[in-house]
Amino acid sequence: MRGPSLSAALIALALLVVPSFARADGSAQLSVDQVGIDQRLGNRLPLDASLRTTGGDTVTLRSVFRERPVVLILAYSKCPTLCNLVLREMVQATHGTEARPGRDYDLATISIDPDETLEIAKGTEDRLMSSAGLPASSGAWRYFLAEREAIDKVASAIGFRFAFDPQTRSWAHPAAAFVLTADGRLSSVLLGLRHDPAEIDAAVREAAQGRIAEPPKFSAATICFALEPSGKHAGAVRWGLRGLGIAVLGGLAALVLGVRGWRRTP
Structure with missing residues (x-):
């Protein structure tokens, strides 16, 4: 067993050992099966889906496309964990790409929170444009709001599985950027928080050619889960989870060392 095969086996083992989360009060945390990325490459997005600009205008998803590829991120402004990191890392990556936002491709963010306000959304859009060094008039990185039905349609088309946790009042979701062709098809998916500028350049070139x-063959998405134990057993839950994590890591380390030792055995 080598390279990716060994990694895949180790991650699969980890998922079997830790299939879900639990809260201190005994109530169920969202299952990891509810959140993730499904491969929907080649799917066409619902271009008639209704969106709202930060100026309050109602537009369709079709208006996002300006005869060049689009890098789409689903996130929301009040996300307590991943979203800000995903957006910040994308800002940093745009400074290093040969392809330029507003010329070779556009960026768009659609909030997955149907209750997000225009004021908050406008603040996020302004920060993104400013941090990326993009003129406000360029429209190179726009931020949109939408009703839940439209959000679900877009998310389903690109294979973005997310869920609302009523206990923590937050959205659990994967971290990814979706590269779309100029006619609204999913060309590629960039998983994780950080993307190399060369990776973005290559994905944009492929999308520009309609590829x-x-x-x-194997992929794992970074997932944002809000886990906030509370109550008199909160400390025990935290230490229990830490202990479980240490046990899983120890088991994986032992397995890796065992496999390596087996390889060296004549």
Whole structure:
């Protein structure tokens, strides 16, 4: 067993050992099955889906496309964990790409929170444009709001599985950027928080030519879960989770060392 095969086996083992989360009060945390990325490469997005600009205008998803690829991120402004990191890392990546936002491709963020206000959304859009060094008039990185039905349609088309946790009042979601062709098809998916500028350049070039990437043989998405134990057993829960994590990591380390030792055995 080598390279990716060994990694895949180790991650699969970890998922079997830790299939879900639990809260201190005994109520169920969202299952990891509810959140993730499904490969929907080549799917066409619902271009008639209704969106709202930060200026309050109602537009369709079709208006996002300006005869060049679009890098789409689903996030929301009040996300307590991943969203700000995803957006910040994308800002940093745009400074290093040969392809330029507003010229070779556009960026768009659609909030997955249907209750997000225009004021908050406008503040996020302004910060993104400013941090990326993009003129406000360029429209190179726009931020949109939408009703839940439209959000679900877009998310389903690109394979973005997310769920609302009523206990923590937050959205659990994966971290990814979706590269779309100029006619609104999903060309490739960039998983994780950080993307190399060269990776973005390559994905944009492929999308500009209308090409659809091959699905990866193995992939794992970074997932945002809000886990906030409370109550008199909160401390025990935290230490229990830490202990479980240490046990899983220890088991994986032992397995790796065992496999390596087996390889060296004549």
